Amino acid sequence: IQPSAPPAVPANLRELTWGKLNFLHTTCQRNDETDLCTDGCMEQDTHGWHSGHLQEPQYSADWGDYYSFTMRMRELADRQGVDLLVVDTGDRIEGSGLSDASDPKGKYVREIFSAVDMDVVTIGNHELYKEASSANDYLFLRPHYADHYVVSNVDIYSPLTNALVPMGARFRKFTTKNTKTRITAFAFLFDFNLNANNTVVHPVANVVTEQWFLDAILGDDTDLFLIIGHTPVRFSPEFLLILEAIRKAHGAEMPVQFFGGHTHIRDFVVYDDLSTGLESGRYCETVGWLSISHIPTAAAEDKGDNNTPVLFSRTYIDFNRFSFAHHSRPRSLPFSYQPRSPSTLSPDHDHGHHFDTRSGLHLSRTITSHRHTLHLDRIYSCIPSSYYLSRVPATSPTSIYSLLQTRILPDLVRSPMRRGVPTVALINTGSIRFDLLKGRFGEDERWNVSPFTSNWRVVEGVPGEIVEKLASAVERVGGPWVEEEGRGVLARVLGPQIPLGPLEDYYEGLRRKHFGVQSKFKSKSKSKSNNHNNHNNYLHHPHFPQLPLKTPHQYHEIHSRPQTLTPIPPPGYITHDDLYPCPPTANQPCSPGDDTPHTPILSYPLPHAILANHSFPSHSPGASHTPVDVVFLDFIESYVLAALHALGCTVPAVSKPYKIDLDDNKGAREDVTLTDIIVEWVRREWAPGPDGNC
Numbered sequence: 050i051q052p053s054a055p056p057a058v059p060a061n062l063r064e065l066t067w068g069k070l071n072f073l074h075t076t077c078q079r080n081d082e083t084d085l086c087t088d089g090c091m092e093q094d095t096h097g098w099h100s101g102h103l104q105e106p107q108y109s110a111d112w113g114d115y116y117s118f119t120m121r122m123r124e125l126a127d128r129q130g131v132d133l134l135v136v137d138t139g140d141r142i143e144g145s146g147l148s149d150a151s152d153p154k155g156k157y158v159r160e161i162f163s164a165v166d167m168d169v170v171t172i173g174n175h176e177l178y179k180e181a182s183s184a185n186d187y188l189f190l191r192p193h194y195a196d197h198y199v200v201s202n203v204d205i206y207s208p209l210t211n212a213l214v215p216m217g218a219r220f221r222k223f224t225t226k227n228t229k230t231r232i233t234a235f236a237f238l239f240d241f242n243l244n245a246n247n248t249v250v251h252p253v254a255n256v257v258t259e260q261w262f263l264d265a266i267l268g269d270d271t272d273l274f275l276i277i278g279h280t281p282v283r284f285s286p287e288f289l290l291i292l293e294a295i296r297k298a299h300g301a302e303m304p305v306q307f308f309g310g311h312t313h314i315r316d317f318v319v320y321d322d323l324s325t326g327l328e329s330g331r332y333c334e335t336v337g338w339l340s341i342s343h344i345p346t347a348a349a350e351d352k353g354d355n356n357t358p359v360l361f362s363r364t365y366i367d368f369n370r371f372s373f374a375h376h377s378r379p380r381s382l383p384f385s386y387q388p389r390s391p392s393t394l395s396p397d398h399d400h401g402h403h404f405d406t407r408s409g410l411h412l413s414r415t416i417t418s419h420r421h422t423l424h425l426d427r428i429y430s431c432i433p434s435s436y437y438l439s440r441v442p443a444t445s446p447t448s449i450y451s452l453l454q455t456r457i458l459p460d461l462v463r464s465p466m467r468r469g470v471p472t473v474a475l476i477n478t479g480s481i482r483f484d485l486l487k488g489r490f491g492e493d494e495r496w497n498v499s500p501f502t503s504n505w506r507v508v509e510g511v512p513g514e515i516v517e518k519l520a521s522a523v524e525r526v527g528g529p530w531v532e533e534e535g536r537g538v539l540a541r542v543l544g545p546q547i548p549l550g551p552l553e554d555y556y557e558g559l560r561r562k563h564f565g566v567q568s569k570f571k572s573k574s575k576s577k578s579n580n581h582n583n584h585n586n587y588l589h590h591p592h593f594p595q596l597p598l599k600t601p602h603q604y605h606e607i608h609s610r611p612q613t614l615t616p617i618p619p620p621g622y623i624t625h626d627d628l629y630p631c632p633p634t635a636n637q638p639c640s641p642g643d644d645t646p647h648t649p650i651l652s653y654p655l656p657h658a659i660l661a662n663h664s665f666p667s668h669s670p671g672a673s674h675t676p677v678d679v680v681f682l683d684f685i686e687s688y689v690l691a692a693l694h695a696l697g698c699t700v701p702a703v704s705k706p707y708k709i710d711l712d713d714n715k716g717a718r719e720d721v722t723l724t725d726i727i728v729e730w731v732r733r734e735w736a737p738g739p740d741g742n743c
């Protein structure tokens with residue numbers, strides 16, 4: 050744990066269920082590398098939330114603590130004669146000061162992520178946005194993890210030879226240490242198309258028909274298929290295609306375990322009796338635990354062990370030392386636990402404390418030292434009260450979006466070259482990644498809130514009547530920016546199918562739209578039920594991470610089931626997945642998945658974009674003819690141009706850079722980012738006390 054992090058609050062934890070095969074799963078964000086690494090860089094890639102959450106005790110463990118946790122859990126597995134595999138599903142960049150604040154980005158923390166031994170590790174979409182990010186992954190992470198670094202559907206133009214080569218191993222076949230389970234592992238990125246042009250992402254639908262893939266899945270050398278990937282586990286056509294291909298080759302008896310990511314939620318999906326998928330949240334808030342009671346193998350067949358049903362269990366472990374120490378403590382466990390005498394413990398682990406390891410403590414100290422070098426504890430501002438990303442609707446006064454829309458953007462997205470020109474500014478809501486929490490806001494938090502390097506662009510002279518239409522379209526449908534869903538262009542969302550009305554209606558519409566959506570597992574159960582569980586199904590849509598819009602009364606209904614709780618459980622997720630609340634005819638054990646009982650935090654769906662109107666006198670006489678500057682982040686340039694075009698505006702092929710003067714003695718600049726704007730605004734508004742502290 051980092052010296053400035055709050056210690057975890059003890060809680061009555063739900064115990065993990067061990068099986069013969071067990072997994073620990075992370076999908077943390079790592080940070081960006083905008084420059085190719087030179088010899089001075091550390092050996093491997095980075096992880097943005099390595100320091101842990103310094104303002105939230107429930108997620109305050111750091112990567113050193115996680116290292117110790119994986120080591121202790123591996124010990125427990127060995128002593129029971131079962132297996133533990135550790136996997137990570139990518140998107141390890143963009144989101145924290147530890148590497149975004151360095152030059153080149155990622156310089157100090159490459160060794161930190163890779164200190165943890167991974168059985169299978171892969172990339173996410175964030176590794177591919179910029180050429181340097183994928184190149185550094187390829188140059189440093191791939192050799193470090195060798196054949197454990199698996200990327201089944203991405204190629205890269207090698208930074209060394211310029212030849213198009215697989216980004217990682219296409220698959221990995223291995224036999225586990227203790228139960229001798231034979232595993233074939235793949236790792237698939239969802240069908241992503243915003244990658245820089247040094248990489249090629251092959252659509253999963255094509256890959257599953259390619260000969261190398263068919264050869265890899267055929268044969269009788271596999272007891273379990275392990276599919277990890279930066280792909281959501283629910284409603285994912287990619288994962289379903291893979292499952293279908295494996296089912297076609299091996300029938301219904303082959304276990305197929307998925308680990309996914311991308312939508313930043315805790316989720317567990319039961320695809321069929323022998324296949325499930327786990328997603329383990331975001332930002333080092335969660336370690337996913339998945340256990341399979343046993344795998345039907347040839348050896349088990351000989352012993353007659355294959356007759357009992359295969360059971361899956363999942364737990365979302367809060368990323369804090371209390372949870373880590375609790376779950377890894379030596380104790381009586383289901384599979385013949387043999388306590389070792391202290392003298393037989395490895396030197397790394399034998400130093401008088403049952404949880405910490407020497408290497409884990411060393412890793413924590415290394416993080417502290419890098420934080421010091423990067424001045425991450427420098428304070429810019431003291432935030433008087435929290436502004437949230439999704440705990441409140443985007444229209445609420447305590448939403449960070451409403452703060453941006455009404456104050457930050459109108460105050461600072463201004464150019465000295467365009468004084469007096471009516472202006473509107475558009476940002477995609479995805480450009481904001483984290484809450485602006487009450488308390489210190491410093492060099493670290495700036496990267497948490499918005500880590501991207503996008504600059505501002507402008508289309509000048511857009512007729513007022515078009516700007517009015519743009520504003521009301523954004524207000525009604527939240528904007529067009531859903532690149533993964535392949536929509537992307539306002540021309541389509543402006544069609545008559547889009548409900549009209551204010552943003553609250555939009556939320557309501559989304560809720561209604563997803564009410565009836567069901568997973569395969571649920572639809573099987575539903576036919577025998579009287580639908581009483583239907584109201585929860587919409588929760589599984591990516592727009593509804595973790596928690597629904599519910600009244601306190603409804604929460605009470607769900608959580609009044611008997612459980613032992615600490616007097617005030619810490620705030621956090623109450624995850625709704627395929628096992629909780631209990632499906633009516635579940636054939637899997639049904640239980641809440643979060644290891645820590647929480648006081649619920651609400652999560653509201655977000656619009657895709659917000660538009661701030663600085664000075665455009667909309668609806669006033671003559672407004673429709675007023676020429677307006679439409680300013681936006683370069684990340685959404687193609688969408689904005691397409692939207693303006695669809696609204697009848699003659700637009701240039703590319704927009705112009707928009708120069709902003711932040712009054713910071715640097716003059717008007719093209720390279721100002723949204724992050725710079727936020728930092729400058731909170732500095733001016735909520736300066737720290739004379740001693741520099743909050």
Ligand SMILES: Nc1ccn([C@@H]2O[C@H](COP(=O)(O)O)[C@@H](O)[C@H]2O)c(=O)n1
Nearest residue numbers: 174178311477478479480501502503684
């Ligand atoms: N330069 C960028 C890059 C990405 N974004 C936003 O991030 C979203 C993707 O993040 P995931 O963690 O969901 O993969 C993307 O849709 C954008 O909203 C950005 O704003 N600027």
